[in-house]
Amino acid sequence: MRIPNWVPDAVFYQIFPDRFYNGDPSNDPPDTEPWGGIPTRENLFGGDLEGVIQKLDYIADLGANAIYLTPIFRAGSNHKYDTFDYFAIDPAFGDDTVFDRLIHEAHARGIRIVLDGVFNHCGVGFPPFQDLLRKGASSRYKDWFMPYDFPLRMKPYPNYATCGGVAYMPKLNTRNPDVEAFIHRVALYWLERGIDGWRLDMAYEIHPGFWRRFRKAVKERFPDAYLVAEEWRDPSPLLQGEAFDGATHYQLRELLLDFFVRKALSADSFARALEVLRGRLPPGAEWGMLTPLGSHDTPRLLTVCGGDPKVALLMFSFLFTYPGAPLIYYGDENGMEGGDDPDCRRPMIWEEAAWNQEIREGVRRLVRLRHKIEALRRGVFKMGYAEDRIFSFYRLGRGESVFVVLNDTPVARAATIPVLYEDGTILKDSLTGELYRVSRGCLRFDPLPPRRSLVLVAESEAAIR
Known part of the structure; x- marks a missing residue:
């Protein structure tokens, strides 16, 4: 599309x-x-x-x-x-x-x-509906709406199709x-x-x-x-x-x-x-x-x-x-x-x-x-680590990648999060400027602050395993 x-x-x-x-x-x-x-x-x-x-x-x-x-x-x-x-x-x-x-x-x-x-639908003040209210079955706009019978009435219930049963919003045909x-x-x-x-x-x-x-x-x-x-x-x-x-x-x-x-x-x-x-x-x-x-x-x-x-x-x-x-x-x-x-x-x-x-x-x-960061707008989405209250995903663009970590834990905690980056890759949190290094296929946080989001960008064009 x-x-x-x-x-x-x-x-x-x-x-x-x-x-x-x-x-x-x-x-x-x-x-x-x-x-x-x-x-x-x-x-x-x-x-x-x-x-x-x-x-x-x-x-x-x-x-x-x-x-x-x-x-x-x-x-x-x-x-x-x-x-x-x-x-x-x-x-x-x-x-x-x-x-x-x-x-x-x-x-x-x-x-x-x-x-x-x-x-x-429209409103009751829409001229074709006003014409229908006045002229009934002889209105040239009769087929613009869905009347059940005539004359039209709004109370206690409308006798024509409406949006959600609301009398002042007649449904258009x-x-x-x-x-x-x-x-x-x-x-x-x-x-x-x-x-x-x-x-x-x-x-x-x-x-x-x-x-x-x-x-x-x-x-x-x-x-x-x-x-x-x-x-x-x-x-x-x-x-x-x-x-x-x-x-x-x-x-x-x-x-x-x-x-x-x-x-x-x-x-x-x-x-x-x-x-x-x-x-x-x-x-x-x-x-x-x-x-x-x-x-x-x-x-x-x-x-x-x-x-x-x-x-x-x-x-x-x-x-x-x-x-x-x-x-x-x-x-x-x-x-x-x-x-x-x-x-x-x-x-x-x-x-x-x-x-x-x-x-x-x-x-x-x-x-x-x-x-x-173009990857956040147009990059491919790839699911990452998801366990307990920590959810993560990647956005992979042309020559750039972003790793998003969302920690919904209500208290500070230690966390080891496996990643797809090669060991030694440096990731920078775009929200705080903090740097993190990938070691043994993981990012380690001790502690990971409560209810914290990280938007981590590779400092150089990093390889994704």
Whole structure:
């Protein structure tokens, strides 16, 4: 499968626009609440695209070179997954002029923009659905949706197909050629406006033929556009080279939580499970996977780590040294906390005194390493030693190799780790500068600090046995 060449080098930063930064209070809706309040499923805090523009230097300083924006089109909710107008920026977020400035300013900094495409369903304010509500069976848009009978009603239960039973999000009939043509027009329009790809919401709910034709329509004109599917289960059916360049790798996130957080797996059983997970992906698919540790649909990373920054940094260390495109959910780089939706969608904390500097500096260091060392982005993955709470792996590139050691032991310990390097090879920890020599086929640590990650690079072109 051909994945856009820029994707393996990308570090994504996910933004939920209403909660990132209020750059233009003049477009705030009347019921906008003061920044920093408690998020609900309905309230608004005034974040907008101007706010994203004003914080592009912050994002660039972090090392992210791609932004994934959750929906920005005109809609009725704070999350905007209930689209009213697929060709208009939501007025609470700005307008076409602001959007064009965002694209220009982001690209000027080498940052790509990927939008959220919500094509499985729309919002009740979508004009074709409004027409159906008014005219019923005589509406020209009757076949754009899946009504059960007429007249349509939303309460107590909708009598039409919806997204997850939510009445304000009617499901689109994507088997209708007119609907398909409309969605193609939407996708191409925003690509023409300068975006670099689409994250496709609930892609698993839409039949494969739709996505094959969608890919063809997009790639014929924009071959470098990144098409990434939302998927929470096995992504392999979506990754056969006919539809998507990648998928959200939530299965990998769950496996990491099982090892680092839930302690449900030892390192060797984690390694076996990871091999199974990797084996399910078609050849080459791992390079296009979007790998999150958190998102707008999950509790925040530090929260699931029980507030322990060292556990969070172990997971970040895996993320930034593993194949795929790592994704940082806004604020996780500073140790923001939050439970399930909507608590995970708190307004971004901009007061530096409230940031967890241990996590922030650790993330910035790891991102810099990923950009510096090509093997971390494009090198072959090879499993290493895995026993008890120590897991390791190699990234093997052109003339360079990296050995990653993740020690999840909660106390300092002595450890002897067999390696594939020849005796006498000197390895330097890129995180601390410490040097280690291979002796008798092993690296010896006495002690190996608790909950510590090492990113070991050979001082010279070392032979792998």
